[in-house]
Amino acid sequence: MSINIQIVERKIEVGEYIDLRKAVGWKILDIEYIEKGLSNSLFCVCAQMENEVIGMARVIGDGSICFYIQDVIVKPQYQSLGVGKMLMESVMSYISKNAAEGAGIGLMSTKGKEGFYEKFGFWRRPNDNYGHGMVQYWEKEK
Ligand SMILES: CC(C)(COP(=O)(O)OP(=O)(O)OC[C@H]1O[C@@H](n2cnc3c(N)ncnc32)[C@H](O)[C@@H]1OP(=O)(O)O)[C@@H](O)C(=O)NCCC(=O)NCCS
Structure with missing residues:
Protein backbone atom coordinates (compact mmCIF):
# COMPACT_ATOMS: atom_id res chain seq x y z
CA MET A 1 0.00 0.00 0.00
CA SER A 2 1.45 3.39 -0.91
CA ILE A 3 0.42 6.34 1.21
CA ASN A 4 0.70 9.97 0.25
CA ILE A 5 1.50 12.08 3.32
CA GLN A 6 2.23 15.78 2.97
CA ILE A 7 3.96 17.98 5.53
CA VAL A 8 2.34 21.42 5.40
CA GLU A 9 3.34 24.53 7.38
CA ARG A 10 0.05 26.08 8.46
CA LYS A 11 -2.03 26.87 11.52
CA ILE A 12 -4.07 23.92 12.71
CA GLU A 13 -7.84 24.33 13.07
CA VAL A 14 -9.31 23.88 16.55
CA GLY A 15 -11.36 20.85 15.45
CA GLU A 16 -8.32 19.17 13.88
CA TYR A 17 -6.31 19.82 17.04
CA TRP A 26 -4.72 13.62 25.79
CA LYS A 27 -6.80 16.06 27.82
CA ILE A 28 -8.92 18.63 25.94
CA LEU A 29 -8.95 22.12 27.49
CA ASP A 30 -11.74 24.69 27.05
CA ILE A 31 -12.18 25.67 23.40
CA GLU A 32 -11.79 29.43 23.96
CA TYR A 33 -8.39 28.79 25.55
CA ILE A 34 -7.38 26.39 22.77
CA GLU A 35 -8.22 29.04 20.14
CA LYS A 36 -6.11 31.67 21.89
CA GLY A 37 -3.24 29.26 22.57
CA LEU A 38 -3.04 27.97 18.99
CA SER A 39 -3.18 31.47 17.54
CA ASN A 40 -0.22 32.46 19.73
CA SER A 41 1.98 29.67 18.30
CA LEU A 42 5.21 30.73 16.63
CA PHE A 43 5.16 27.88 14.14
CA CYS A 44 2.84 25.00 13.33
CA VAL A 45 3.16 22.09 10.92
CA CYS A 46 0.54 19.51 9.91
CA ALA A 47 0.92 16.05 8.38
CA GLN A 48 -1.93 15.58 5.92
CA MET A 49 -3.23 12.58 4.04
CA GLU A 50 -5.76 13.73 1.47
CA ASN A 51 -8.12 15.88 3.57
CA GLU A 52 -7.29 14.29 6.91
CA VAL A 53 -4.79 15.76 9.36
CA ILE A 54 -2.92 12.74 10.75
CA GLY A 55 -0.22 14.56 12.70
CA MET A 56 1.04 17.90 13.96
CA ALA A 57 3.76 19.71 15.85
CA ARG A 58 4.05 23.31 16.96
CA VAL A 59 6.52 25.70 18.54
CA ILE A 60 5.85 28.38 21.13
CA GLY A 61 8.24 30.88 22.67
CA ASP A 62 9.85 34.26 21.98
CA GLY A 63 11.05 33.40 18.48
CA SER A 64 14.67 34.21 19.21
CA ILE A 65 16.30 33.02 22.45
CA CYS A 66 13.69 30.64 23.88
CA PHE A 67 11.67 27.99 22.05
CA TYR A 68 9.38 25.24 23.34
CA ILE A 69 8.14 22.31 21.26
CA GLN A 70 4.56 21.26 21.98
CA ASP A 71 1.83 18.91 20.69
CA VAL A 72 3.99 16.52 18.66
CA ILE A 73 1.31 14.02 17.69
CA VAL A 74 0.88 11.30 15.06
CA LYS A 75 -2.41 9.38 15.02
CA PRO A 76 -1.77 5.84 16.30
CA GLN A 77 -2.63 4.11 13.01
CA TYR A 78 0.01 6.22 11.19
CA GLN A 79 2.83 5.91 13.74
CA SER A 80 6.17 4.22 12.93
CA LEU A 81 6.00 5.36 9.29
CA GLY A 82 8.43 8.25 9.63
CA VAL A 83 5.74 10.96 10.04
CA GLY A 84 6.96 12.10 13.47
CA LYS A 85 10.46 12.41 12.05
CA MET A 86 9.23 14.62 9.17
CA LEU A 87 7.31 16.83 11.61
CA MET A 88 10.36 17.24 13.87
CA GLU A 89 12.62 17.98 10.88
CA SER A 90 10.25 20.80 9.91
CA VAL A 91 10.23 22.11 13.50
CA MET A 92 14.03 21.99 13.77
CA SER A 93 14.39 23.71 10.39
CA TYR A 94 12.17 26.57 11.62
CA ILE A 95 14.19 26.85 14.84
CA SER A 96 17.53 26.75 13.01
CA LYS A 97 16.46 29.76 10.92
CA ASN A 98 15.39 31.82 13.93
CA ALA A 99 17.36 30.83 17.03
CA ALA A 100 20.28 32.78 18.46
CA GLU A 101 23.50 30.88 19.15
CA GLY A 102 22.91 29.37 22.61
CA ALA A 103 19.10 29.70 22.51
CA GLY A 104 17.21 27.29 24.77
CA ILE A 105 14.95 24.72 23.09
CA GLY A 106 12.74 22.83 25.50
CA LEU A 107 10.10 20.13 25.48
CA MET A 108 8.51 17.70 27.90
CA SER A 109 8.67 14.16 26.62
CA THR A 110 5.86 11.77 27.32
CA LYS A 111 6.99 8.60 29.06
CA GLY A 112 8.97 6.33 26.74
CA LYS A 113 9.37 8.87 23.91
CA GLU A 114 12.69 10.30 25.11
CA GLY A 115 14.62 8.21 22.57
CA PHE A 116 12.58 9.74 19.73
CA TYR A 117 13.69 13.25 20.75
CA GLU A 118 17.30 12.22 21.33
CA LYS A 119 17.49 11.68 17.58
CA PHE A 120 17.04 15.45 17.17
CA GLY A 121 19.73 16.47 19.66
CA PHE A 122 17.71 16.68 22.89
CA TRP A 123 19.13 15.29 26.12
CA ARG A 124 17.54 14.13 29.32
CA ARG A 125 17.35 15.90 32.68
CA PRO A 126 18.39 15.58 35.40
CA ASN A 127 22.07 14.89 34.80
CA ASP A 128 25.35 15.81 36.50
CA ASN A 129 25.02 19.47 35.53
CA TYR A 130 21.29 20.16 35.27
CA GLY A 131 18.38 19.64 37.68
CA HIS A 132 14.99 18.19 36.89
CA GLY A 133 12.69 19.93 34.43
CA MET A 134 9.63 21.02 36.43
CA VAL A 135 5.98 21.62 35.62
CA GLN A 136 2.55 22.16 37.15
CA TYR A 137 -0.87 21.92 35.50
CA TRP A 138 -2.88 24.98 36.40
CA GLU A 139 -5.90 24.55 38.63
CA LYS A 140 -8.02 27.68 39.18
CA GLU A 141 -9.50 26.41 42.44
CA LYS A 142 -6.74 25.28 44.78
C1 LIG B 1 6.20 10.28 19.44
C2 LIG B 1 5.55 10.18 18.07
C3 LIG B 1 5.20 11.57 17.60
C4 LIG B 1 6.56 9.55 17.10
O1 LIG B 1 5.99 9.59 15.80
P1 LIG B 1 6.20 8.40 14.73
O2 LIG B 1 5.65 8.86 13.44
O3 LIG B 1 5.65 7.13 15.28
O4 LIG B 1 7.80 8.30 14.68
P2 LIG B 1 8.69 7.97 13.40
O5 LIG B 1 8.13 6.76 12.72
O6 LIG B 1 8.85 9.19 12.56
O7 LIG B 1 10.08 7.62 14.10
C5 LIG B 1 11.26 8.39 13.84
C6 LIG B 1 12.41 7.72 14.51
O8 LIG B 1 12.21 7.72 15.94
C7 LIG B 1 12.24 6.40 16.45
N1 LIG B 1 11.28 6.31 17.53
C8 LIG B 1 9.95 6.45 17.47
N2 LIG B 1 9.38 6.32 18.69
C9 LIG B 1 10.42 6.08 19.54
C10 LIG B 1 10.50 5.86 20.94
N3 LIG B 1 9.42 5.85 21.72
N4 LIG B 1 11.74 5.66 21.49
C11 LIG B 1 12.85 5.66 20.72
N5 LIG B 1 12.83 5.89 19.37
C12 LIG B 1 11.62 6.10 18.80
C13 LIG B 1 11.88 5.50 15.28
O9 LIG B 1 12.38 4.20 15.45
C14 LIG B 1 12.54 6.24 14.12
O10 LIG B 1 13.94 5.94 14.13
P3 LIG B 1 14.81 5.91 12.75
O11 LIG B 1 14.67 7.30 12.14
O12 LIG B 1 16.18 5.61 13.22
O13 LIG B 1 14.19 4.85 11.89
C15 LIG B 1 4.30 9.27 18.11
O14 LIG B 1 4.67 8.02 18.68
C16 LIG B 1 3.13 9.83 18.88
O15 LIG B 1 2.37 10.66 18.38
N6 LIG B 1 2.90 9.36 20.11
C17 LIG B 1 1.74 9.75 20.91
C18 LIG B 1 1.82 11.21 21.34
C19 LIG B 1 3.11 11.51 22.06
O16 LIG B 1 3.44 10.89 23.07
N7 LIG B 1 3.85 12.51 21.56
C20 LIG B 1 5.07 12.98 22.17
C21 LIG B 1 4.74 14.16 23.00
S1 LIG B 1 6.10 14.76 23.96
Whole structure:
Protein backbone atom coordinates (compact mmCIF):
# COMPACT_ATOMS: atom_id res chain seq x y z
CA MET A 1 0.00 0.00 0.00
CA SER A 2 1.45 3.39 -0.91
CA ILE A 3 0.42 6.34 1.21
CA ASN A 4 0.70 9.97 0.25
CA ILE A 5 1.50 12.08 3.32
CA GLN A 6 2.23 15.78 2.97
CA ILE A 7 3.96 17.98 5.53
CA VAL A 8 2.34 21.42 5.40
CA GLU A 9 3.34 24.53 7.38
CA ARG A 10 0.05 26.08 8.46
CA LYS A 11 -2.03 26.87 11.52
CA ILE A 12 -4.07 23.92 12.71
CA GLU A 13 -7.84 24.33 13.07
CA VAL A 14 -9.31 23.88 16.55
CA GLY A 15 -11.36 20.85 15.45
CA GLU A 16 -8.32 19.17 13.88
CA TYR A 17 -6.31 19.82 17.04
CA ILE A 18 -8.97 18.31 19.29
CA ASP A 19 -9.26 15.31 16.98
CA LEU A 20 -5.51 14.65 17.19
CA ARG A 21 -5.32 15.06 20.96
CA LYS A 22 -8.30 12.73 21.42
CA ALA A 23 -6.64 10.16 19.14
CA VAL A 24 -3.69 9.86 21.55
CA GLY A 25 -5.82 10.13 24.71
CA TRP A 26 -4.72 13.62 25.79
CA LYS A 27 -6.80 16.06 27.82
CA ILE A 28 -8.92 18.63 25.94
CA LEU A 29 -8.95 22.12 27.49
CA ASP A 30 -11.74 24.69 27.05
CA ILE A 31 -12.18 25.67 23.40
CA GLU A 32 -11.79 29.43 23.96
CA TYR A 33 -8.39 28.79 25.55
CA ILE A 34 -7.38 26.39 22.77
CA GLU A 35 -8.22 29.04 20.14
CA LYS A 36 -6.11 31.67 21.89
CA GLY A 37 -3.24 29.26 22.57
CA LEU A 38 -3.04 27.97 18.99
CA SER A 39 -3.18 31.47 17.54
CA ASN A 40 -0.22 32.46 19.73
CA SER A 41 1.98 29.67 18.30
CA LEU A 42 5.21 30.73 16.63
CA PHE A 43 5.16 27.88 14.14
CA CYS A 44 2.84 25.00 13.33
CA VAL A 45 3.16 22.09 10.92
CA CYS A 46 0.54 19.51 9.91
CA ALA A 47 0.92 16.05 8.38
CA GLN A 48 -1.93 15.58 5.92
CA MET A 49 -3.23 12.58 4.04
CA GLU A 50 -5.76 13.73 1.47
CA ASN A 51 -8.12 15.88 3.57
CA GLU A 52 -7.29 14.29 6.91
CA VAL A 53 -4.79 15.76 9.36
CA ILE A 54 -2.92 12.74 10.75
CA GLY A 55 -0.22 14.56 12.70
CA MET A 56 1.04 17.90 13.96
CA ALA A 57 3.76 19.71 15.85
CA ARG A 58 4.05 23.31 16.96
CA VAL A 59 6.52 25.70 18.54
CA ILE A 60 5.85 28.38 21.13
CA GLY A 61 8.24 30.88 22.67
CA ASP A 62 9.85 34.26 21.98
CA GLY A 63 11.05 33.40 18.48
CA SER A 64 14.67 34.21 19.21
CA ILE A 65 16.30 33.02 22.45
CA CYS A 66 13.69 30.64 23.88
CA PHE A 67 11.67 27.99 22.05
CA TYR A 68 9.38 25.24 23.34
CA ILE A 69 8.14 22.31 21.26
CA GLN A 70 4.56 21.26 21.98
CA ASP A 71 1.83 18.91 20.69
CA VAL A 72 3.99 16.52 18.66
CA ILE A 73 1.31 14.02 17.69
CA VAL A 74 0.88 11.30 15.06
CA LYS A 75 -2.41 9.38 15.02
CA PRO A 76 -1.77 5.84 16.30
CA GLN A 77 -2.63 4.11 13.01
CA TYR A 78 0.01 6.22 11.19
CA GLN A 79 2.83 5.91 13.74
CA SER A 80 6.17 4.22 12.93
CA LEU A 81 6.00 5.36 9.29
CA GLY A 82 8.43 8.25 9.63
CA VAL A 83 5.74 10.96 10.04
CA GLY A 84 6.96 12.10 13.47
CA LYS A 85 10.46 12.41 12.05
CA MET A 86 9.23 14.62 9.17
CA LEU A 87 7.31 16.83 11.61
CA MET A 88 10.36 17.24 13.87
CA GLU A 89 12.62 17.98 10.88
CA SER A 90 10.25 20.80 9.91
CA VAL A 91 10.23 22.11 13.50
CA MET A 92 14.03 21.99 13.77
CA SER A 93 14.39 23.71 10.39
CA TYR A 94 12.17 26.57 11.62
CA ILE A 95 14.19 26.85 14.84
CA SER A 96 17.53 26.75 13.01
CA LYS A 97 16.46 29.76 10.92
CA ASN A 98 15.39 31.82 13.93
CA ALA A 99 17.36 30.83 17.03
CA ALA A 100 20.28 32.78 18.46
CA GLU A 101 23.50 30.88 19.15
CA GLY A 102 22.91 29.37 22.61
CA ALA A 103 19.10 29.70 22.51
CA GLY A 104 17.21 27.29 24.77
CA ILE A 105 14.95 24.72 23.09
CA GLY A 106 12.74 22.83 25.50
CA LEU A 107 10.10 20.13 25.48
CA MET A 108 8.51 17.70 27.90
CA SER A 109 8.67 14.16 26.62
CA THR A 110 5.86 11.77 27.32
CA LYS A 111 6.99 8.60 29.06
CA GLY A 112 8.97 6.33 26.74
CA LYS A 113 9.37 8.87 23.91
CA GLU A 114 12.69 10.30 25.11
CA GLY A 115 14.62 8.21 22.57
CA PHE A 116 12.58 9.74 19.73
CA TYR A 117 13.69 13.25 20.75
CA GLU A 118 17.30 12.22 21.33
CA LYS A 119 17.49 11.68 17.58
CA PHE A 120 17.04 15.45 17.17
CA GLY A 121 19.73 16.47 19.66
CA PHE A 122 17.71 16.68 22.89
CA TRP A 123 19.13 15.29 26.12
CA ARG A 124 17.54 14.13 29.32
CA ARG A 125 17.35 15.90 32.68
CA PRO A 126 18.39 15.58 35.40
CA ASN A 127 22.07 14.89 34.80
CA ASP A 128 25.35 15.81 36.50
CA ASN A 129 25.02 19.47 35.53
CA TYR A 130 21.29 20.16 35.27
CA GLY A 131 18.38 19.64 37.68
CA HIS A 132 14.99 18.19 36.89
CA GLY A 133 12.69 19.93 34.43
CA MET A 134 9.63 21.02 36.43
CA VAL A 135 5.98 21.62 35.62
CA GLN A 136 2.55 22.16 37.15
CA TYR A 137 -0.87 21.92 35.50
CA TRP A 138 -2.88 24.98 36.40
CA GLU A 139 -5.90 24.55 38.63
CA LYS A 140 -8.02 27.68 39.18
CA GLU A 141 -9.50 26.41 42.44
CA LYS A 142 -6.74 25.28 44.78
C1 LIG B 1 6.20 10.28 19.44
C2 LIG B 1 5.55 10.18 18.07
C3 LIG B 1 5.20 11.57 17.60
C4 LIG B 1 6.56 9.55 17.10
O1 LIG B 1 5.99 9.59 15.80
P1 LIG B 1 6.20 8.40 14.73
O2 LIG B 1 5.65 8.86 13.44
O3 LIG B 1 5.65 7.13 15.28
O4 LIG B 1 7.80 8.30 14.68
P2 LIG B 1 8.69 7.97 13.40
O5 LIG B 1 8.13 6.76 12.72
O6 LIG B 1 8.85 9.19 12.56
O7 LIG B 1 10.08 7.62 14.10
C5 LIG B 1 11.26 8.39 13.84
C6 LIG B 1 12.41 7.72 14.51
O8 LIG B 1 12.21 7.72 15.94
C7 LIG B 1 12.24 6.40 16.45
N1 LIG B 1 11.28 6.31 17.53
C8 LIG B 1 9.95 6.45 17.47
N2 LIG B 1 9.38 6.32 18.69
C9 LIG B 1 10.42 6.08 19.54
C10 LIG B 1 10.50 5.86 20.94
N3 LIG B 1 9.42 5.85 21.72
N4 LIG B 1 11.74 5.66 21.49
C11 LIG B 1 12.85 5.66 20.72
N5 LIG B 1 12.83 5.89 19.37
C12 LIG B 1 11.62 6.10 18.80
C13 LIG B 1 11.88 5.50 15.28
O9 LIG B 1 12.38 4.20 15.45
C14 LIG B 1 12.54 6.24 14.12
O10 LIG B 1 13.94 5.94 14.13
P3 LIG B 1 14.81 5.91 12.75
O11 LIG B 1 14.67 7.30 12.14
O12 LIG B 1 16.18 5.61 13.22
O13 LIG B 1 14.19 4.85 11.89
C15 LIG B 1 4.30 9.27 18.11
O14 LIG B 1 4.67 8.02 18.68
C16 LIG B 1 3.13 9.83 18.88
O15 LIG B 1 2.37 10.66 18.38
N6 LIG B 1 2.90 9.36 20.11
C17 LIG B 1 1.74 9.75 20.91
C18 LIG B 1 1.82 11.21 21.34
C19 LIG B 1 3.11 11.51 22.06
O16 LIG B 1 3.44 10.89 23.07
N7 LIG B 1 3.85 12.51 21.56
C20 LIG B 1 5.07 12.98 22.17
C21 LIG B 1 4.74 14.16 23.00
S1 LIG B 1 6.10 14.76 23.96
